Amino acid sequence: MKKVLSSLAIASLVTAGIGGQVASAATQNTVGTEVQKSNSKINALSTSVQSQNDEEIFGHxxxxxxxxxxxxxxxxxxxxxxxxxxxxxxxxxxxxxxxxxxxxxxxxxxxxxxxxxxxxxxxxxxxxxxxxxxxxxxxxxxxxxxxxxxxxxxxxxxxxxxxxxxxxxxxxFREFQDIENYYINNKGELGPKISAHLAELRLEQGVKEGRELVHSYVTRNLIDGTGYMTTIHYGKHRTNENIYDIVTEITTDVDKHNTKFTDGRYYIEINNFATMKNKEDMAFTFKEGDTKEFKDRQEILTYTTNKLLDDIGSTQNDE
Missing domain, CATH: 3.30.457.10 (Copper amine oxidase-like, N-terminal domain)
Structure with a gap:
């Protein structure tokens, strides 16, 4: 029995708000403000690839x-x-x-x-x-x-x-290190490392082909050596009627040598902004929480959206 992110699963996630928050234009007047604030993960994905070393944006x-x-x-x-x-x-x-x-x-x-x-x-x-x-x-x-x-x-x-x-x-006093970009397929197989420029150019092409873009970097405190790693997965998932943008972000504390990853947190966001026909069709939801323990960076890089949703109990059984 295989676990998949099915059309029914996505629909139920958006409707139920995956236990977090859900917004629709028909029921919430403030959706424009809320979506603009919460959609920063998707917006930040492309801008972070372009301006990863702009410390002013990140306050470092x-x-x-x-x-x-x-x-x-x-x-x-x-x-x-x-x-x-x-x-x-x-x-x-x-x-x-x-x-x-x-x-x-x-x-x-x-x-x-x-x-x-x-x-x-x-x-x-x-x-x-x-x-x-x-x-x-x-x-x-x-x-x-x-x-x-x-x-x-x-x-x-x-x-x-x-x-x-x-x-x-x-x-x-802080800088970005170990910046890496990849594509990963729906089997969790990581492709070769690609440049930030190539990731930006092929973002839409890759996700249309069913792959997820993986963007990962370590924010290192230059004074005390502490750091945290951020890994973002971005992909599109199709249902019968909609194509949903899904962004997941995993953040973990990391030691000086990038060998120990602790105190992991996840953030997942789902929306159909790119394909909705009118405001009444708008769907948006997000959730955050603690992750499982990761043994190494490779495991985090290959932690696909399907795996995360499976771990938080939001996938469906494919008979």
């Missing part, structure tokens, strides 16, 4: 600009070095723990396997016990301790960009 960096104030304090440039108050740095940059010893005028920062120590006025710092020369030492400016932002950011593992024209520093 912080900028500090000369002349602007952050928590009422402004950055300064001393001896050609861009500096900000230590409290400002640790307010906006995630992950590191820090301790300020007012008696010794000493800053200690720890994150993952890194320990940074530096004193006001010293021309060197230590990273895990090894001395490093500083172009500009920590300084007390109007009662606030200022730190060179490039030194501290890069020692923690973050990346720093400087815009001379804007007098602006950008600290990137």
């Amino acid at each position: 960096y912080m900028t500090f600009q000369l002349g602007e104030k952050y928590k009422k304090l402004a950055p300064v440039i001393k001896n050609g070095t861009f500096m900000i108050p230590i409290k400002t740095f640790f307010t906006y940059i995630e992950s590191p723990d820090y301790k300020w010893d007012n008696n010794l005028k000493k800053l200690t920062v720890t994150a993952d396997d890194k320990k940074i120590e530096v004193k006001v006025g010293d021309k060197f710092s230590t990273l895990n016990g090894k001395k490093k020369k500083l172009d500009t030492p920590l300084q007390n400016i109007n009662g606030h301790i200022y730190v060179p932002i490039r030194f501290l950011s890069e020692d923690l593992g973050a990346k720093v960009k400087w815009s001379q024209s804007e007098k602006k520093v950008t600290v990137i």
Whole structure:
């Protein structure tokens, strides 16, 4: 007996809202707003392929600009070095723990396997016990301790960009890694890796042929090494009367080496926006919840829509 996502299954999912939420234009006046918000998974699929490294969209960096104030304090440039108050740095940059010893005028920062120590006025710092020369030492400016932002950011593992024209520093503390795109057939067989450009060009062609596009990437915290993997499956499923877009997203925490995947969550969305003839025919539903445990990345990549729906009890028996 084979499990399949049948026409009856899709119809029942849309009608029942797969235990989550369902909307139809005939019964809900606010459907336009709700659909626009919730349909972000489908919209984000193509845009994420195009702009995967645009940190501003995903909020993975912080900028500090000369002349602007952050928590009422402004950055300064001393001896050609861009500096900000230590409290400002640790307010906006995630992950590191820090301790300020007012008696010794000493800053200690720890994150993952890194320990940074530096004193006001010293021309060197230590990273895990090894001395490093500083172009500009920590300084007390109007009662606030200022730190060179490039030194501290890069020692923690973050990346720093400087815009001379804007007098602006950008600290990137998360980035996308291990970005992969595939097609997978309805048997769960993964094809060869394809480029993001090719995935975008052949998205519609692939799903019309009964395949799912798989788009996967790891969002890595550069400071403490933590990360989470996002894997999106996008495909079309046909019934007698409609073609439904179905998007599933699996997100799991992942260790530094991409070998342990924990705390998995799924999100599934079904709609017929592309083929509905009028607003009265609109159907939309989504649901989210915890996933099963995955042994490796390959298992997540090949976790098709049918497999997910089977696990949450939404497939039908094909006699």
